[in-house]
Amino acid sequence: MEIILKETIDTLGQEGEIVKVKPGYARNYLFPSGKAVPVSKASLARLEKEKQAIAARLAEQQAQAKSLAEKLEGKVVVIQKRAGDESRLFGSVTTTDIAEVLDGMGIAIDRKIIVLSEPIKVLGEYRVQVRTGYQTTAHLLVQVVPEEAVTPEAG
Numbered sequence: 001m002e003i004i005l006k007e008t009i010d011t012l013g014q015e016g017e018i019v020k021v022k023p024g025y026a027r028n029y030l031f032p033s034g035k036a037v038p039v040s041k042a043s044l045a046r047l048e049k050e051k052q053a054i055a056a057r058l059a060e061q062q063a064q065a066k067s068l069a070e071k072l073e074g075k076v077v078v079i080q081k082r083a084g085d086e087s088r089l090f091g092s093v094t095t096t097d098i099a100e101v102l103d104g105m106g107i108a109i110d111r112k113i114i115v116l117s118e119p120i121k122v123l124g125e126y127r128v129q130v131r132t133g134y135q136t137t138a139h140l141l142v143q144v145v146p147e148e149a150v151t152p153e154a155g
Contacts, residue, residue: 001020001021001022001023001026001038002018002019002020002038002039003018003019003020003021003026003030003036003037003038003039004016004017004018004036004037004038004039004043004044004047005017005018005019005035005036006034006035006036006037007035008058008061009035014058015054015057015058016047016050016051016054016055016058018039021036026038061133061134062133062134062136064133065132065133065134065136066132066134066136068107068109068132068133068138069130069132069136069137069138070138071107071138072102072107072109072130072132072138072139072140073138073139074139074140074141075102075105075107075140075141076140076141076143077098077101077102077105077128077140077141077142077143078101078143078145079093079097079098079101079142079143079144079145080145080146080147080148081093081123081144081145081146081147082146082147083123083146083147087122087123087124087146088121088122089120089121089122089123089144092119092120092121093119093120093121093142093144094111094116094119094120095111095112095114095116096111098111098114098116098128098140098142099111099114109130113130113131113132113133114128114129114130115128115129115130115131116128120142120144122144123144123145123146124143124144125141125142125143125144126141126142126143126144127139127140127141127142128140128141128142
C-alpha cells in the first residue's frame with residue numbers, strides 16, 4: 001500500500017515522501033496516529049501545494065540537528081556511581097543518567113537519541129554516540145567515576 005508521510009519517521013522516510021508499507025501497519029498505526037495519509041488525487045494535490053513548506057521545515061530540522069551535534073561533539077559527561085570490587089557498579093549507567101547530566105549542563109535532549117549498545121556496568125571512560133537526526137551523529141565521552149564516601153568532619 002502506498003502512503004504519503006505527514007511527518008518524518010526514521011524507519012520509513014522523510015515528511016512528504018511516498019512510501020510503500022504493509023496495509024495493516026498503515027491502517028492500524030500510521031493513519032490513526034495522523035502520521036500518514038493514503039495516496040489519492042486529493043492528497044497528491046495537497047502534497048504539491050505544501051512542497052515548499054515541507055522543504056523549509058525539513059531544512060530547519062536539519063539545521064537544528066547539526067546545531068545540536070556541534071554542541072554535543074566532544075563533551076565530557078562525568079557520572080558518579082557507587083562501585084564495588086573490581087570497579088563493578090551497583091546498578092548501571094543508562095541513557096537516562098546521561099541525559100540528566102546533559103540537562104544539568106544546559107543541553108536538554110531526549111534519552112532515546114543516546115545510543116548505548118549495552119548499559120555501562122564498570123567504571124571507566126566510554127565513547128557514546130548520540131543520533132541528532134538526519135544521519136547526523138555526535139560523540140560524547142562518558143566518564144564513570146566512583147562516588148566518594150562522605151566522611152563526617154572532625155570538629
